[in-house]
Structure formats: structure tokens, C-alpha cells
Amino acid sequence: MMRPRYCTLLLFSFCLLLTGCSKGVSSLDQLAIQGDFERLERVAREDFSRTYQKSSLYYVALAQERLGKLEEAHASLHLYLAMTGREGTSVSAAKLAVLLGNRVADGALVIEMGLLLEEEEALDEATAKQLxxxxxxxxxxxxxxxxxTSYLQGSMDGPAYAKVLVExxxxxSxxxxAFASLTDEQAVTLFLLASLLPNDVQRAYDYFSYAAMFESKDLDAT
Structure with missing residues (x-):
């Protein structure tokens, strides 16, 4: 007679546990929607320390990224990914990884999570551009x-495409x-952008030679 009652109590305790986890995630999501990222980081960190919920760690990384703590966010997100594995990564976390990887120059992270989003048919224009x-x-x-060709061709004009290539x-080649279709003014703007980027000796020489060709073309036309 005790066995059914024991099972009922056990099931009830699991329900309470699941309800508590759900409420925790819901409250973190609400803080994120409200934009209260300082509180979100604190509450999510406390929740992760108490429950080891992987979703709480995602919110820690999200809050840190929004607060400009990029290296901390990068570390938190890597821990999240290590715990979930590629297959267990949520779409939201993958999008955050692409954004964050782009900001901290972690190209491998951008590629891994960007291709995962492609597999999940969740790649939007912004993440496609970064990928x-x-x-x-x-x-x-x-x-x-x-x-x-799948995500960007119809939404980027010539200057935007050339800018992506330069960046x-x-x-x-x-x-x-891409520069061949630009106006002289557009090309000069991108040459200036290129001069501000870190380039190796060969790439710097390539730009110098090509800019000189543009200048001589303009002189010949006048």
C-alpha cells in the first residue's frame, strides 16, 4: 500500500522541481526583455551556482555581452557550449555565439555556430553576414x-558587398x-577603410598598387 503513495510523492516532487526550473528561466528571460542586464548577470550567476542549469549560464553570457564584458561573456559561453555540446545548443545561444565570436575575433566559433544555425534553418541576414x-x-x-548566394545576394548592393570583403x-581577387562595379567615390571610401585595418605587408602592397591604378585611371579621364 505504501508503494503507490511513495511513487505519487516522488512524481509530485519532480513536478515541483520542474516548475521551479521553469520559473527560474522565465524570470531570467523577463530580466533580459526588460534590459536589466546588471541584475540579469547577478541573478543568473547565482542561479547557475545553485542549480547548474545550463540555460542560466547562457543568460550570464548574454548579460555580460550586453554590458560590454566581452572576454567574460566569451568564457561563459564556451563553458555553456562545453556543457551542452553542439547538438544541445539552443538557437538563441548559437546566435549569441556568432555575434560574440565576431566581436572578439573568434572566427572558429562564428563558423561552428553559424553553420549550426544553417542546419537548424535559423540563419538570418545578420548572422549570415558574420558567418x-x-x-x-x-x-x-x-x-x-x-x-x-543563399542568404545575402538579394539584400546587399555593390558597396555593401565590397565592404564585407574588405572587412x-x-x-x-x-x-x-567587387571594386570594379564601384564609383570612384565609393572605392576611395573603402580604400580609407582598408587603411585602418590590420593588413600584412602583401595586402598593404595590394591595396597601394590598386589605389594607384585607380588614381591613374582618374587622371587619364580628365
Whole structure:
């Protein structure tokens, strides 16, 4: 006679536990929606220390990223990913990883989580652009071309496309091809942008030579 009652009590305790976890996640989500990221970081950190809920760690990383604590957010998110594994990563966490990886120059993280979003059919234009840049930077031109044609081709004009190539340090042949469709003013703007980016000696020489060619073309036209 005691066994059914024991099972009932056990099931009831599990229900209470699950309800508590659900309320915890809900309250963290509410803080995120409200934009109270300082409190979110504190509450989520306390909740993770108490429950070891992986979702709480995601909110810690989210709050830190929003507060500009990029290295801390990067570390928190890596711990989250280590706990969940690739297959257990939520779409929200993957999008945060792409954003954060782009901000801290972790191209490998951007690529891994960006491709996961593609598999989950959850890749939007913003994350696709960051993934595309990371793939170009890693010289994975085949994957980059697929992402561009599938997600970006219809939404980027010539100057925007050329800017993405410059910022991602893409192969110079692609950059020259993109520059060919620009006006002189647009090209000069991007040459100035390129001069502010960290370039190796060869890339700096490529830009110098190409800019000189643009200048001579203008002189010939006058």
C-alpha cells in the first residue's frame, strides 16, 4: 500500500522541481526583455551556482555581452557550449555565439555556430553576414559562396558587398572584382577603410598598387 503513495510523492516532487526550473528561466528571460542586464548577470550567476542549469549560464553570457564584458561573456559561453555540446545548443545561444565570436575575433566559433544555425534553418541576414565574413577569413570560399548566394545576394548592393570583403580580409581577387562595379567615390571610401585595418605587408602592397591604378585611371579621364 505504501508503494503507490511513495511513487505519487516522488512524481509530485519532480513536478515541483520542474516548475521551479521553469520559473527560474522565465524570470531570467523577463530580466533580459526588460534590459536589466546588471541584475540579469547577478541573478543568473547565482542561479547557475545553485542549480547548474545550463540555460542560466547562457543568460550570464548574454548579460555580460550586453554590458560590454566581452572576454567574460566569451568564457561563459564556451563553458555553456562545453556543457551542452553542439547538438544541445539552443538557437538563441548559437546566435549569441556568432555575434560574440565576431566581436572578439573568434572566427572558429562564428563558423561552428553559424553553420549550426544553417542546419537548424535559423540563419538570418545578420548572422549570415558574420558567418560569411568568417568563412572568407578562413579561406573557405565554397562555404562562403553558398552562404552568400543563399542568404545575402538579394539584400546587399555593390558597396555593401565590397565592404564585407574588405572587412573580412577576403582574397584580393574577390576584392578587385567587387571594386570594379564601384564609383570612384565609393572605392576611395573603402580604400580609407582598408587603411585602418590590420593588413600584412602583401595586402598593404595590394591595396597601394590598386589605389594607384585607380588614381591613374582618374587622371587619364580628365
Amino acid at each position: 560569411y565574413q568568417a568563412l572568407l577569413g578562413a579561406r573557405r570560399t565554397g562555404d562562403a559562396h553558398r552562404i552568400f 573580412s580580409n577576403a582574397s584580393f 574577390l576584392i578587385k572584382e
